[in-house]
Amino acid sequence: MELEKIITERHSTRAFSDKPVPRETVEKLLSLSTRCPSAINIQPWEFTVVMGEERRRLSRILVKAMRERNISCGPGAVRRLAERFMDRQRKLMDSIAPFLEEETAFQDFINEGSCNFYGAPVAIIVTIDTAFSKSRLVDVGIALGYMVLAAHDMGLGTCPIGLINAFEDEIREALNISEEKEVVIGIAVGYADPDAKVNRACSSRAPIHEVVRFY
Numbered sequence: 001m002e003l004e005k006i007i008t009e010r011h012s013t014r015a016f017s018d019k020p021v022p023r024e025t026v027e028k029l030l031s032l033s034t035r036c037p038s039a040i041n042i043q044p045w046e047f048t049v050v051m052g053e054e055r056r057r058l059s060r061i062l063v064k065a066m067r068e069r070n071i072s073c074g075p076g077a078v079r080r081l082a083e084r085f086m087d088r089q090r091k092l093m094d095s096i097a098p099f100l101e102e103e104t105a106f107q108d109f110i111n112e113g114s115c116n117f118y119g120a121p122v123a124i125i126v127t128i129d130t131a132f133s134k135s136r137l138v139d140v141g142i143a144l145g146y147m148v149l150a151a152h153d154m155g156l157g158t159c160p161i162g163l164i165n166a167f168e169d170e171i172r173e174a175l176n177i178s179e180e181k182e183v184v185i186g187i188a189v190g191y192a193d194p195d196a197k198v199n200r201a202c203s204s205r206a207p208i209h210e211v212v213r214f215y
């Protein structure tokens with residue numbers, strides 16, 4: 001598929017079918033994702049692939065922790081965000097809400113859905129050695145970008161799940177991840193449920209002139 005088409009067509013998937021993803025397919029996806037550039041080719045990313053019943057077990061732990069601690073998806077701001085950022089968040093809500101069952105509150109759908117990896121048969125937990133500085137999170141982000149595009153080209157849906165950061169201790173314990181690794185993000189991977197209305201939601205982007213300066 002042409003790259004421009006892959007980039008413009010791809011959207012996050014928030015309802016997956018239970019059709020399993022073969023291990024070889026996940027391996028191919030990770031091989032393509034890690035073809036991305038990294039500073040001095042250090043390739044700082046590490047992946048824990050959680051499949052099938054193990055994925056469901058992890059989700060039970062995450063849902064319990066999310067409910068107990070009343071954690072919710074948010075922008076991860078350290079101080080008050082400018083209105084234009086809040087506006088983009090509202091637009092995302094407006095793009096998804098019309099596709100939800102009326103009784104499903106948006107925030108519950110996102111919080112529970114994220115902890116359940118939206119029913120995906122595969123969850124990939126991305127970690128980085130704590131010996132690295134925060135600068136190396138850029139490299140991990142590039143790998144994630146490659147991953148969502150490669151997955152789309154392979155007929156797979158994805159949804160990055162940043163919410164799981166709040167549950168680092170639980171994830172570390174459930175998946176035997178050492179104290180020397182930091183959990184960066186999770187990503188749900190699987191085949192999109194073709195009948196789920198929510199997968200028709202289409203997020204918008206700020207026009208280029210809002211985010212670019214030519215000098």
Ligand SMILES: Cc1cc2nc3c(=O)[nH]c(=O)nc-3n(C[C@H](O)[C@H](O)[C@H](O)COP(=O)(O)O)c2cc1C
Nearest residue numbers: 010011012073092110114159160161162163164203
């Ligand atoms: C770093 C990062 C963290 C994200 N965390 C979540 C999450 O926890 N739950 C969720 O439903 N979507 C999450 N998303 C998906 C974004 O909401 C989505 O990419 C954005 O709204 C743009 O929509 P699109 O991917 O359909 O183009 C995350 C995306 C990124 C890049």
